Amino acid sequence: MSVGAPGFMAVYRREMRAWFTTPLAYIFVAAFAFAAPAFAFNIGRFFDTNRADLAPLFAYLPWLLMILMPALAMRAWAEERDRGTLEVLLSLPVSLSSVALAKFAAAWTVAGGALIATFPMWVAVNFLGQPDNLAIAIAYFGAFLLAGSYLAVGQALSAASGSQVTAFVLSALAALLLTMAGLPLVTDTLSGSAPAFLVEAIAYASALERFSAFERGVVGLPDVVYFLSVIALGVSAGGLLIGTSREAGR
Amino acid sequence: MLSVDAVVKTFGRRRAVDRVSFDLATGEVLGFLGPNGAGKTTVMRMIAGRLEPDAGRVRVGEFDMLTQRRNGQRLIGYLPEGAPAYRTMTPREFVSFCLQARGWSGSKLRKARELALERARLGDAGNQQIGTLSKGYKRRAALAAAIAHDPPLLVLDEPTDGLDPNQKHEVRALIREMAADKAIIVSTHILEEVPAVCSRVIVIAKGEILVDEDPDEFSSHARTGRLDDAFRMLTRPQAEEAVS
Numbered sequence: 001m002s003v004g005a006p007g008f009m010a011v012y013r014r015e016m017r018a019w020f021t022t023p024l025a026y027i028f029v030a031a032f033a034f035a036a037p038a039f040a041f042n043i044g045r046f047f048d049t050n051r052a053d054l055a056p057l058f059a060y061l062p063w064l065l066m067i068l069m070p071a072l073a074m075r076a077w078a079e080e081r082d083r084g085t086l087e088v089l090l091s092l093p094v095s096l097s098s099v100a101l102a103k104f105a106a107a108w109t110v111a112g113g114a115l116i117a118t119f120p121m122w123v124a125v126n127f128l129g130q131p132d133n134l135a136i137a138i139a140y141f142g143a144f145l146l147a148g149s150y151l152a153v154g155q156a157l158s159a160a161s162g163s164q165v166t167a168f169v170l171s172a173l174a175a176l177l178l179t180m181a182g183l184p185l186v187t188d189t190l191s192g193s194a195p196a197f198l199v200e201a202i203a204y205a206s207a208l209e210r211f212s213a214f215e216r217g218v219v220g221l222p223d224v225v226y227f228l229s230v231i232a233l234g235v236s237a238g239g240l241l242i243g244t245s246r247e248a249g250r
Numbered sequence: 251m252l253s254v255d256a257v258v259k260t261f262g263r264r265r266a267v268d269r270v271s272f273d274l275a276t277g278e279v280l281g282f283l284g285p286n287g288a289g290k291t292t293v294m295r296m297i298a299g300r301l302e303p304d305a306g307r308v309r310v311g312e313f314d315m316l317t318q319r320r321n322g323q324r325l326i327g328y329l330p331e332g333a334p335a336y337r338t339m340t341p342r343e344f345v346s347f348c349l350q351a352r353g354w355s356g357s358k359l360r361k362a363r364e365l366a367l368e369r370a371r372l373g374d375a376g377n378q379q380i381g382t383l384s385k386g387y388k389r390r391a392a393l394a395a396a397i398a399h400d401p402p403l404l405v406l407d408e409p410t411d412g413l414d415p416n417q418k419h420e421v422r423a424l425i426r427e428m429a430a431d432k433a434i435i436v437s438t439h440i441l442e443e444v445p446a447v448c449s450r451v452i453v454i455a456k457g458e459i460l461v462d463e464d465p466d467e468f469s470s471h472a473r474t475g476r477l478d479d480a481f482r483m484l485t486r487p488q489a490e491e492a493v494s
Binding site: 006007009010011013014017018021022083084085087088090091092093094095246247 | 298299300301320321323324326328330331332334336337338343347348351352353355392395
């Protein structure tokens with residue numbers, strides 16, 4: 001499948017307009033801007049750490065993204081199906097890969113906006129001390145990639161499911177699996193019953209493990225490739241699943 | 251302009267379309283008739299490239315819709331069943347979106363958009379959100395998007411469904427106006443539309459073509475010469491068979 005620029009731009013603009021002509025994006029960004037610091041202050045004990053960094057924010061960000069990204073992703077294809085507008089999209093001379101990519105890019109833009117909404121905390125730690133701003137920027141980059149991974153997987157599941165609610169539940173579950181795969185809770189449980197290579201492979205696929213490198217201010221090429229691969233896989237799967245509806249008629 | 255050759259579509263165990271074949275030339279307006287569930291919408295979706303046939307071929311212009319789908323879709327204006335459109339957009343934005351996706355931009359796009367809105371008689375409703383419009387205006391918005399790129403083939407699935415008599419009259423007038431330089435397929439349940447706009451009639455039932463002829467021949471199937479009697483005579487045995 002090739003990517004057509006007019007199709008991509010038209011769908012991207014339409015998606016952005018759909019986000020911002022309704023209160024959806026504003027509510028989402030506001031909720032994120034409120035919840036992320038709330039986690040950092042109340043659970044992460046931001047002030048008790050006595051350090052000028054954003055570690056308490058980034059420690060809880062994956063868990064917040066795990067719930068909020070499926071909420072952003074669920075409408076991608078399920079809404080098109082519900083409202084019948086998939087008929088319009090599939091009758092336009094555009095490639096499905098460009099449509100899938102545009103839908104992802106628009107949702108990722110909103111996710112990026114939500115992350116930017118937490119920047120006041122970054123400004124605050126600069127008032128309180130002298131943080132390593134490069135390390136914080138890297139952690140934000142990692143959070144952006146992690147959000148993209150959850151979104152891409154969520155949009156693929158939105159293409160696979162008939163309703164937005166189902167899409168949300170499946171996406172949240174998938175994000176939970178992707179996040180928790182590397183936790184000792186999972187690896188220790190599995191190590192008793194599963195072969196070592198499988199436990200290692202599952203731990204290797206853990207998004208949390210990959211994100212922790214960014215949290216430490218380290219950008220590893222394999223970690224970036226990992227996140228970009230999950231995104232590419234999710235976006236392609238979404239486009240391909242919708243493509244099968246040309247045969248199935250759903 | 252259009253060649254449908256022995257297309258077959260099966261959903262699960264049900265054969266929705268069974269070896270349907272017909273050709274359509276520029277200047278023809280084809281009335282596509284049939285009872286509910288006859289397979290009209292499925293055939294139209296296959297022509298529009300929304301659905302792929304299990305067997306058979308659809309050609310639009312010189313393009314095979316299976317192997318050169320996007321080239322074929324550039325030549326088609328499609329009004330899907332129920333006239334779906336994005337609720338948060340205005341008709342003006344919706345028409346712009348469809349044109350942009352087809353690669354249109356700038357003054358050419360604006361000109362085509364305004365002409366389409368005018369032809370579909372959207373009036374002031376052109377700037378209102380589609381979700382807030384009446385059924386008739388929603389249908390006009392979808393119709394404007396279907397005709398905006400001036401396609402040589404129009405596939406209109408029940409374009410007058412839900413419209414009041416004045417609106418129906420206007421849509422029929424628009425179809426007649428466009429008929430000279432386009433090939434048009436119109437599916438409908440409203441038989442009075444046939445003599446009003448169609449130059450040819452195909453009746454389909456249980457996925458098969460029953461008749462393919464001009465409107466006068468079609469009405470002669472009933473002794474009364476009435477279209478609804480002819481329709482019932484042709485399709486009732488099929489419907490009864492389906493029920494039993």
